[in-house]
Amino acid sequence: MxxxxxxxxxxxxxxxxxxxxxxxxxxxxxxxxxxxxxxxxxxxxxxxxxxxxxxxxxxxxxxxxxxxxxxxxxxxxxxxxxxxxxxxxxxxxxxxxxxxxxxxxxxxxxxxxxxxxxxxxxxxxxxxxxxxxxxxxxxxGHALAPRRLDPRIEAVVQRIRNAPSATATAESCAASAHLSFSRFLHLFKEEVGTPFRSFRTWKRARSLLHYVTQDSNLAHVALDTGYPDSTHFSHSIRQVYGLKPSDIFAGSRKLALIGERVAVGDGMPG
DNA sequence: CTGCACTGGGATGGAAGGTG
DNA sequence: CACCTTCCATCCCAGTGCAG
The missing domain is CATH 2.60.120.10 (Jelly Rolls)
Incomplete structure (x- = not known):
């Protein structure tokens, strides 16, 4: 491991x-x-x-x-x-x-x-x-000032951040935030600065970074990170990082991960 | 803040092509 | 040969602006 x-x-x-x-x-x-x-x-x-x-x-x-x-x-x-x-x-x-x-x-x-x-x-x-x-x-030299989000949007941001591989639809997020679908999309972009979908896409692609030092085939990583198949995985990763997944993994062989305490992706402890 | 119409592109998956 | 990437067609989710 x-x-x-x-x-x-x-x-x-x-x-x-x-x-x-x-x-x-x-x-x-x-x-x-x-x-x-x-x-x-x-x-x-x-x-x-x-x-x-x-x-x-x-x-x-x-x-x-x-x-x-x-x-x-x-x-x-x-x-x-x-x-x-x-x-x-x-x-x-x-x-x-x-x-x-x-x-x-x-x-x-x-x-x-x-x-x-x-x-x-x-x-x-x-x-x-x-x-x-x-x-x-x-x-x-000091903690950067955090952005203060609308608490309803903040909760959705946390939800996606904590489970980037889950496929949370905008509609379900709107419901959990007690906002109408329309209002949610508008408010999300206003608060976060980017549309809901691109935010979700990014967080999913970002979660790949937790896996780059692991040695398993890409089809498995694709599924673990929430992509339905390797096709979409390859396409999306390339869009975000400008690199093929296999290149990213090949280039990360001797990469030391630090500060990694808990695996992200599945449930919270306790 | 909601509801609605219109629309663009992200999401999807089969199949073909490429690479080591 | 196994695995990965690209291509392509389809679909529907979500982006957006606006009226109320």
Whole structure:
């Protein structure tokens, strides 16, 4: 079960319900559209990034708003990125390094800081008792201000987040929120910033990350993560990550997962 | 906040094609 | 050969704007 702790590769992933830190192989992704606010940090070579077929920009640091299609490349095999779940952060109160940004950002101090954090986590991360809330502390020096959602929408967000593989229809979510179907869809988009369906799609695709170090065939992973078959699985994963599922798994062989305490996907303990 | 009409595209699954 | 990805056709869920 526990993949060998390979010190030295520097390949590390820290996954919490609202945050992601990834330092590992990039592969050759095509256009990708992720549901979190992304912060790319160059490790050993500058990264290149572009939006919507526009010109490539070379940079040490780039910010991509949630649900914004983009392409990223790098001369080095390794890349580093932070992912902040869009519905969990107050966009207006983000640190200035990411607030309102889309594209390359010039902040050498932040780049240096993230690289140091990466070195620290890849050396010691597996030994530490990392809480989800220490993520912000490590990377930003303080907890990021959370977004305050309408409690009825918040409950639905939690429901999907806790069981991303379940197929909760918008109609059932509306009922559980005691809202009309119409009102629910409108309010959901207003609060979360993205339509219900794309949110659900993203959370499902994101849950794949919990499985990437496991060694089972993709058809099983597809079913475990809530996709009806490998066809839809392949298509959807490619849409989100810009990579084929098999490439993602192949590239994650030596990836050390840290901060992973409970398997996400099935029931709550107690 | 509800109800409604219109519509686009995500969801789906069979089958063919590709790859190691 | 097993497994994975792409292709394609179909369907209906959900996105949206608006009247009330």
């Amino acid at each position: 526990a993949p060998g702790a390979r010190a030295g590769t520097g390949r590390v992933m820290w996954l919490t319900p609202e945050r992601l830190f990834y330092a590992g192989l990039l592969g050759s992704p095509s256009v990708r559209t992720m549901g979190g606010l992304l912060i790319y940090v160059a490790l050993r070579a500058p990264i290149r990034i572009r939006f919507d077929g526009g010109p490539w920009a070379s940079t040490e640091l780039a910010v991509v708003p949630a649900y914004m299609p983009h392409s990223v490349a790098c001369d080095d095999r390794m890349i580093c990125d932070l992912g902040l779940e869009a519905e969990s952060i107050d966009l207006a109160r983000l640190p200035s390094v990411i607030r309102g940004r889309a594209g390359p950002v010039d902040d050498a101090a932040f780049v240096r800081h993230v690289r140091q954090a990466h070195a620290y986590l890849s050396e010691r991360g597996r030994e530490l008792d990392l809480q989800a809330d220490s993520f912000d502390q490590i990377f930003f």
